[in-house]
Amino acid sequence: MVHTNHFMELALAEARGAKARGEVPIGAVLVLGNTVIAKAGNGTRELNDVTAHAEITVIRMACEALGQERLTGADLYVTLEPCTMCAAAISFARIRRLYYGAEDPKGGGVDNGVRFYRQPTCHHAPEVYSGMAEQDAADILRDFFQQKRMED
Amino acid sequence: MVHTNHFMELALAEARGAKARGEVPIGAVLVLGNTVIAKAGNGTRELNDVTAHAEITVIRMACEALGQERLTGADLYVTLEPCTMCAAAISFARIRRLYYGAEDPKGGGVDNGVRFYRQPTCHHAPEVYSGMAEQDAADILRDFFQQKRMED
Numbered sequence: 001m002v003h004t005n006h007f008m009e010l011a012l013a014e015a016r017g018a019k020a021r022g023e024v025p026i027g028a029v030l031v032l033g034n035t036v037i038a039k040a041g042n043g044t045r046e047l048n049d050v051t052a053h054a055e056i057t058v059i060r061m062a063c064e065a066l067g068q069e070r071l072t073g074a075d076l077y078v079t080l081e082p083c084t085m086c087a088a089a090i091s092f093a094r095i096r097r098l099y100y101g102a103e104d105p106k107g108g109g110v111d112n113g114v115r116f117y118r119q120p121t122c123h124h125a126p127e128v129y130s131g132m133a134e135q136d137a138a139d140i141l142r143d144f145f146q147q148k149r150m151e152d
Numbered sequence: 153m154v155h156t157n158h159f160m161e162l163a164l165a166e167a168r169g170a171k172a173r174g175e176v177p178i179g180a181v182l183v184l185g186n187t188v189i190a191k192a193g194n195g196t197r198e199l200n201d202v203t204a205h206a207e208i209t210v211i212r213m214a215c216e217a218l219g220q221e222r223l224t225g226a227d228l229y230v231t232l233e234p235c236t237m238c239a240a241a242i243s244f245a246r247i248r249r250l251y252y253g254a255e256d257p258k259g260g261g262v263d264n265g266v267r268f269y270r271q272p273t274c275h276h277a278p279e280v281y282s283g284m285a286e287q288d289a290a291d292i293l294r295d296f297f298q299q300k301r302m303e304d
Contacts, residue, residue: 048215050222050244056203063200070202084268085244088237088261092202106273109240113273114266116236121258121265 007031007077008099008133014041014054015079015140021046025140028054028078030062030071037074038062054078055086059093070094079137081130084109087116091124098126101137159183159229160251160285166193166206167231167292173198177292180206180230182214182223189226190214206230207238211245222246231289233282236261239268243276250278253289 007029014027018041029039038061043052055078062071075097076090082100087109090098098110105112110128117125159181166179170193178194190213195204207230214223227249228242234252239261242250250262257264262280269277 044221048219048221049212051208051212051241060201060203067200069196069200083240085237085240089203114268114271116266119266
């Protein structure tokens, strides 16, 4: 659990980095055998890329770094419940364990919405652990959107 | 309809190109105002990138070409029913119309599986037109997997 918390702290740091760049503050870390393979924050605005969610970015970075299409045995730490797109990408990448912070009732696709891992069209489901550093992850997002609303 | 068929023909050509590279043969074309902005075939093996489905690739290419995060008013032509990941990415990109060829009962996320556009966590749904060049799209895939099985 010491490692687990450490990796989620790194994901929170990526979320804070995303916030500093004006992005919706979500961060992700991809770990294989206790080694961090990739870490990233959400980058959709900076990159003009709607697919550049933190989870997609770390999966792509890790696949490139390892020179392989799948990440069997890898674990993903992300500050917010993955959306439908990311939930499916995590499945395709054969990720072993998914740890996420705050739930996302409006946009999540793991324990909310389409609950992709419980569907017959899902052909690999990771083990899912939620609620880790939930309050910190939620606070970063809430502060970001409160600030946005004040600016608008 | 002349244009519509023409664009699906281009998508089929991208699927055949993917097949020639040893990829699962699926192709996509992104169109804005009757102009092709991006076209691509599936590239997951070549690129070691599980997210490099044809649809994700053309969305990323088009966002980069246009310098914008969203593709409001754009239409997407794809030879196979998009999977759950791609269905969500198409929604995030605010694509106007989705035209697809063959249905995918095992992996589709539009008219099969999670039926993402009918869910409350989907915040933009494109108009969906299916069955265009369905037989050609399905034949390319069937031939590819038959050949694969003979090789194995």
